[in-house]
Amino acid sequence: DARVTQTPRDKVTEMGQEVTMRCQPILGHNTVFWYRQTMMQGLELLAYFRNRAPLDDSGMPKDRFSAEMPDATLATLKIQPSEPRDSAVYFCASGLGNRDYNEQFFGPGTRLTVL
Amino acid sequence: DAKTTQPNSMESNEEEPVHLPCNHSTISGTDYIHWYRQLPSQGPEYVIHGLTSNVNNRMASLAIAEDRKSSTLILHRATLRDAAVYYCIPIPGGGADGLTFGKGTHLIIQP
Numbered sequence: 001d002a003r004v005t006q007t008p009r010d011k012v013t014e015m016g017q018e019v020t021m022r023c024q025p026i027l028g029h030n031t032v033f034w035y036r037q038t039m040m041q042g043l044e045l046l047a048y049f050r051n052r053a054p055l056d057d058s059g060m061p062k063d064r065f066s067a068e069m070p071d072a073t074l075a076t077l078k079i080q081p082s083e084p085r086d087s088a089v090y091f092c093a094s095g096l097g098n099r100d101y102n103e104q105f106f107g108p109g110t111r112l113t114v115l
Numbered sequence: 116d117a118k119t120t121q122p123n124s125m126e127s128n129e130e131e132p133v134h135l136p137c138n139h140s141t142i143s144g145t146d147y148i149h150w151y152r153q154l155p156s157q158g159p160e161y162v163i164h165g166l167t168s169n170v171n172n173r174m175a176s177l178a179i180a181e182d183r184k185s186s187t188l189i190l191h192r193a194t195l196r197d198a199a200v201y202y203c204i205p206i207p208g209g210g211a212d213g214l215t216f217g218k219g220t221h222l223i224i225q226p
Contacts, residue, residue, distance in 0.1 A: 004158075033213055043159070043202075045213035056213065091158045095211060102211040104151075106158030 002026045004107035006092050012113045018080040021110045023092030024073055031097035032075045033104060034060075034067055038088045046090075049075065050097050082114045117142040117205040124221040127193050135188040135220055137203030146205040148179060148186050151214070154199045159216075162188065162201070198224045 005024045013019055025032050033048040047057035052069040060067065064086075066078045079086055089111050093104040120138040127133045139148065149164040163170055163177045165186070170177045176189040190197055202219040206212070 031211055035213075042218060043153075043214075043216035045215065048213050050211075059213075093158070097211040102206070103161040103164075104159075104214065106160065109158050 002105075004092055004094050004105050006090075006107040006110050008110060009108065010111045010113075012115065013082055014115050015083055016081040017114075018078065019082045019086075019112060019114075021077045021090050021092075021112070023075040023077075023094075023107060025075065025092070025094030026105055027073070029094035029096055029105070030072075031095045032069060033093040033095070034075070034077050035091040035093065035106075036088045037091065037109075043091075046077070079112075082112075084114045087112055087114050117146055119203050119205065119217050121201075121203055121217065121220045123218065124223065126223045126225060128225050129195060130192050133190040133193045133197070133222065135190075135201050135203075135222065136185065137187070138185045139203065139205050140184040142183055142205050143207065144183075145208045147208075148177070148183075149204045149206050149214070150175070150177065150188050150201060151204060151216075152197075152199040152201045153219070154196075159202065164206075193222075193224050195224050195226060198222055 007022045031050045034046040037043045046060045047067045049069050069075045089109040091109045093106040095104045117139050147166050150162040151159040153159040163175050165177045178187045200219040200221050
């Protein structure tokens with residue numbers, strides 16, 4: 001049963017520290033999305049890639065967030081420096097990037113707490 | 116993006132049908148209507164989608180109004196496992212872009 005995996009599942013860190021979250025998309029999926037969920041804002045799209053190229057990162061705070069896909073099996077989301085307002089659950093999702101088959105498969109999320 | 120309106124919460128009894136409404140009066144002619152749900156402590160999962168015709172799959176049915184300004188997700192026999200937040204999401208042209216989630220409907224299932 002193919003699934004999106006995310007590591008770590010939980011991360012507690014102190015303000016100012018660097019945080020790296022990792023995502024392994026489903027094999028064969030060419031589109032990877034990063035979302036963030038908070039109680040106040042709900043689920044928000046941060047960025048997404050297609051065939052490893054960034055297509056849209058307009059939802060991401062540019063000064064401290066960066067997203068990359070070093071290869072087709074790994075996507076990373078980095079926050080440097082982290083702030084308490086970054087505390088949220090970060091979800092990665094992958095899909096086929098095809099308008100007829102565009103179901104997105106979500107990972108279990110990384111719960112980030114910045115103290 | 117088309118704006119959606121869903122009830123904040125709904126309650127139903129186990130093994131009864133559930134009809135979850137969504138208004139999307141500003142939808143454009145090429146927007147597909149997607150439904151996702153999020154079970155507690157999990158990531159969202161795809162439920163169903165459609166354009167004009169009613170659709171069925173193993174999870175649910177989707178009834179789309181003739182004028183496409185509203186749709187209804189139907190769970191034929193709700194189980195406790197169906198307790199989740201349900202999101203109705205119009206997607207331009209079907210598209211393979213990021214999803215814009217609203218607040219969704221929190222579905223509570225009573226045993």
